[in-house]
Amino acid sequence: MLREFQELATDNTSGATELVHRLLALCENCAMGYHFDELRQGFALLETSQISMPSLHAVLHILKGEFLPKLLEGEETAEAIVYLSSLQNILEESGEAISRYFSSKFDKPTRVVTISRSLTVLSALNTLAEKGKLRHLYVCESRPMMEGVRTIRDCCQHSINSTLIVDSALMEVLPNTDIAIVGADSVSADGFLLNKTGTFPLGICCKELGIPLYVLCDSLKFSPQLKENIRVEESPESEILERKTADTFCIHNCYFEWMPVDYVTAFITERGEFPPDQLTRLAGEDAAENSSP
Amino acid sequence: MLREFQELATDNTSGATELVHRLLALCENCAMGYHFDELRQGFALLETSQISMPSLHAVLHILKGEFLPKLLEGEETAEAIVYLSSLQNILEESGEAISRYFSSKFDKPTRVVTISRSLTVLSALNTLAEKGKLRHLYVCESRPMMEGVRTIRDCCQHSINSTLIVDSALMEVLPNTDIAIVGADSVSADGFLLNKTGTFPLGICCKELGIPLYVLCDSLKFSPQLKENIRVEESPESEILERKTADTFCIHNCYFEWMPVDYVTAFITERGEFPPDQLTRLAGEDAAENSSP
Numbered sequence: 001m002l003r004e005f006q007e008l009a010t011d012n013t014s015g016a017t018e019l020v021h022r023l024l025a026l027c028e029n030c031a032m033g034y035h036f037d038e039l040r041q042g043f044a045l046l047e048t049s050q051i052s053m054p055s056l057h058a059v060l061h062i063l064k065g066e067f068l069p070k071l072l073e074g075e076e077t078a079e080a081i082v083y084l085s086s087l088q089n090i091l092e093e094s095g096e097a098i099s100r101y102f103s104s105k106f107d108k109p110t111r112v113v114t115i116s117r118s119l120t121v122l123s124a125l126n127t128l129a130e131k132g133k134l135r136h137l138y139v140c141e142s143r144p145m146m147e148g149v150r151t152i153r154d155c156c157q158h159s160i161n162s163t164l165i166v167d168s169a170l171m172e173v174l175p176n177t178d179i180a181i182v183g184a185d186s187v188s189a190d191g192f193l194l195n196k197t198g199t200f201p202l203g204i205c206c207k208e209l210g211i212p213l214y215v216l217c218d219s220l221k222f223s224p225q226l227k228e229n230i231r232v233e234e235s236p237e238s239e240i241l242e243r244k245t246a247d248t249f250c251i252h253n254c255y256f257e258w259m260p261v262d263y264v265t266a267f268i269t270e271r272g273e274f275p276p277d278q279l280t281r282l283a284g285e286d287a288a289e290n291s292s293p
Numbered sequence: 294m295l296r297e298f299q300e301l302a303t304d305n306t307s308g309a310t311e312l313v314h315r316l317l318a319l320c321e322n323c324a325m326g327y328h329f330d331e332l333r334q335g336f337a338l339l340e341t342s343q344i345s346m347p348s349l350h351a352v353l354h355i356l357k358g359e360f361l362p363k364l365l366e367g368e369e370t371a372e373a374i375v376y377l378s379s380l381q382n383i384l385e386e387s388g389e390a391i392s393r394y395f396s397s398k399f400d401k402p403t404r405v406v407t408i409s410r411s412l413t414v415l416s417a418l419n420t421l422a423e424k425g426k427l428r429h430l431y432v433c434e435s436r437p438m439m440e441g442v443r444t445i446r447d448c449c450q451h452s453i454n455s456t457l458i459v460d461s462a463l464m465e466v467l468p469n470t471d472i473a474i475v476g477a478d479s480v481s482a483d484g485f486l487l488n489k490t491g492t493f494p495l496g497i498c499c500k501e502l503g504i505p506l507y508v509l510c511d512s513l514k515f516s517p518q519l520k521e522n523i524r525v526e527e528s529p530e531s532e533i534l535e536r537k538t539a540d541t542f543c544i545h546n547c548y549f550e551w552m553p554v555d556y557v558t559a560f561i562t563e564r565g566e567f568p569p570d571q572l573t574r575l576a577g578e579d580a581a582e583n584s585s586p
Contacts, residue, residue, distance in 0.1 A: 139542075140461070162542040166460065166546070168461075169547065170494050171550060196461075201461065201463050205497050208497045240457065
């Protein structure tokens with residue numbers, strides 16, 4: 001079992017949602033087999049790894065607060081497993097529910113801009129396109145890892161009219177778009193959205209032009225933790241630039257950045273649409289309480 | 294002589310300032326040798342080429358309005374050559390004058406962010422550093438051509454403390470900077486700055502955070518033309534992304550973008566500092582009149 005935690009900790013090709021799925025399955029197996037020590041060791045291992053997956057850490061934090069105590073206090077594991085199922089349901093069903101909420105907001109063909117890559121955003125875009133309400137999609141390439149290129153390639157498989165731009169060309173397309181949408185890696189309890197670097201300039205430009213910015217994410221992304229307690233680390237410099245020997249400057253490479261939620265028009269979750277001043281209704285502990293029986 | 298115009302028209306490695314220098318020298322040779330036909334043919338050639346050099350086209354426009362008529366109306370060429378000299382003087386002496394004006398604005402170590410590459414900005418940064426008033430420089434890499442990397446490499450030769458970032462990471466460094474500075478490719482008579490793509494998001498983010506944005510450029514950049522008459526064309530898609538055969542999306546690649554001058558705190562030129570509402574004093578014809586004897 002610990003080996004599977006180790007695999008999870010070192011997997012750097014799977015997306016956040018897949019990793020969370022596997023984490024929940026591992027928790028279920030541990031609970032059913034009474035492997036509590038391995039579970040604790042596995043959690044400890046994950047806490048110091050997967051630094052580029054803050055959404056995995058957010059779920060880990062929820063599990064430590066809501067799932068682990070149920071097991072360790074010697075209660076029936078049944079309750080803990082029901083709790084896990086509720087999280088798995090959120091993960092599995094949220095994409096469809098969010099897409100439904102999102103696409104029902106628009107009654108005519110809409111021009112959309114997005115950055116990076118979010119499975120939730122992709123699902124919502126496909127639904128919008130299927131309903132004939134996606135007029136054009138602009139995608140920022142998202143240096144350094146170019147997740148935007150994967151996003152737009154997936155979209156063109158679904159025959160979505162779309163244009164790829166460099167990240168700095170935001171203002172060349174924003175005046176011709178109706179809305180901006182992004183996913184979320186985490187939302188801190190003190191009101192900050194953690195998402196791909198580039199989200200904050202997008203938020204500011206949207207505000208300047210009066211263009212709505214929607215965040216599409218499941219309620220598991222709403223953390224009970226404060227921003228300062230959620231770790232966001234830097235990635236290798238070499239992803240930005242191959243160094244020459246004479247180079248003496250620094251290189252800053254961080255995949256994620258924080259933006260105050262005030263720049264967000266609304267969060268669209270599987271539980272509905274929430275303006276940024278009503279997010280306390282979605283914070284981690286609250287969500288867990290509501291979804292456990 | 295026409296061959297030299299052809300070389301100028303197809304030179305895609307020299308910077309804008311060097312090309313303008315060579316254009317002025319060619320004009321001088323044509324005027325002194327009475328090669329007026331070749332001059333006209335050369336101008337026509339340049340008008341349809343060097344599309345990625347709007348600042349060259351701006352000077353070409355000034356020359357067509359102020360220099361060519363002097364020759365063709367059969368006046369003494371002496372007056373035309375004195376006029377050319379005045380433009381050459383602006384080019385040669387403006388860098389130093391702008392650096393002097395700029396560095397005198399700051400009395401303590403200042404943190405600066407810039408994008409792309411401008412010789413005028415580089416000169417100003419070096420002067421600021423020599424005076425011990427450059428605390429830290431942040432440089433956006435400037436996709437797709439990565440001119441920011443050349444900028445920061447030049448700066449680290451002058452021992453300037455500096456950090457390279459991807460273009461989307463603007464808001465990770467802007468809260469820690471005191472000012473933003475950019476060059477200019479052109480300023481239209483109707484109040485728009487033409488500069489490297491990424492300038493507009495920078496301008497909006499600076500406004501949001503209350504950080505001053507200075508444009509450093511010589512007065513030749515102030516065009517008597519309207520924005521709609523200044524051509525800005527797209528560059529090859531392949532500079533952004535190597536296409537796969539299945540790709541059906543568009544790719545937008547434009548090096549330059551327009552920003553209303555209201556986002557600029559001040560233009561610093563060889564003639565002093567001008568807030569954006571006083572730019573008529575710098576428009577092309579006016580500048581030419583003032584500098585001709």
